[in-house]
Amino acid sequence: MKALLIEDNPDLRGMIASYLTASGYVVDSFVTGAEARAALATSTYDILLLDLGLPDCDGLSLVAEMASRAGTPPIIIITARDALASRIAGLHAGADDYLVKPFDLLELQARAHAVLRRPRERHTGILACGDVKLDLLSREGFVGNRAMSLARREASMLEVLLRAEGRTVVRDVLEERLYSFNEPVTPNAIEAVVSRLRRKLELLGARTCIQTKRGIGYRITPDVEPTS
Structure with a gap:
């Protein structure tokens, strides 16, 4: 989550940034409303945390402006x-909130x-x-009923692929979702995360695998052999 x-x-x-990062989020943090607008214009976020007392604008007006735009993430x-x-x-x-x-x-x-x-996650919080x-919530993975410990970026990678529901996620999107601006x-950063995640899935005997679409990106699919 970003x-x-x-x-x-x-x-x-x-x-806040340190705590959320330790909890599995990728966090971009800025000071002004202008920076918020620029960030939202160039990146996709799952949630926006916004102070009202900003140095360059009224935070309440900024909330109203952003909430009126299609695709704006939830705002706290x-x-x-x-x-x-x-x-x-x-x-x-x-x-x-x-x-x-x-x-x-x-x-x-x-x-x-x-x-x-989301509505499909409301009762379980599971992808x-x-x-x-x-x-x-726990950022823990499972293969069947067997728990799989995941590093922060491994959990983020798995989340992005699972949310795509079998569609290929291009490399640029993965980089944006797994890394903050700074x-x-x-x-080879994305390849390294995928390699570690694949290894953990294989060690637990997962039938679901991560497929490589050469020159494009990755997707997760059930019950097929991985390609590389």
Whole structure:
């Protein structure tokens, strides 16, 4: 999962970004509304965490602007404005949730997970293909009933492929989903993540496999032999 964090307090911004990264998210963090607009124009995000007190614009207007656009991810407002009128205004502007500072990072994570649920995941929080599953909350994989420990990028790779439901995911999309703006991507980075993930699937005897579409990208398919 990829999050866009807009927060002008550097300490809080760093704390939230570090916590979410450790929880399995890829996080792009910025300070201004202009940076938020630029990021949304060039990348795809699963969730937007937005402070209202931004240095270059009114955060509430930014929420309304973004919520009116097709394809905008769920928005959680994170702010010190605790008045009831402010909460109502934020939700009416289009936010999916409103979290008042100070807050516990565990609560932020729980609220993010809640707004990220899709209808088909509402009861289980599980993505699956064939005998392979991913628990979106714990970031743990399974082959049948056998647990599979996954590193952060391995879990993100598996999530992207499972969400594609058998469609090929091109390399550029994988790079964007697995890495933040300030993380360097080496030429063989995606191949290395796929290789490690394939190895873990093979060790647990998975019938589901990751197929390579040469020069294009990867897809996950059930009950077929992998190609390389």
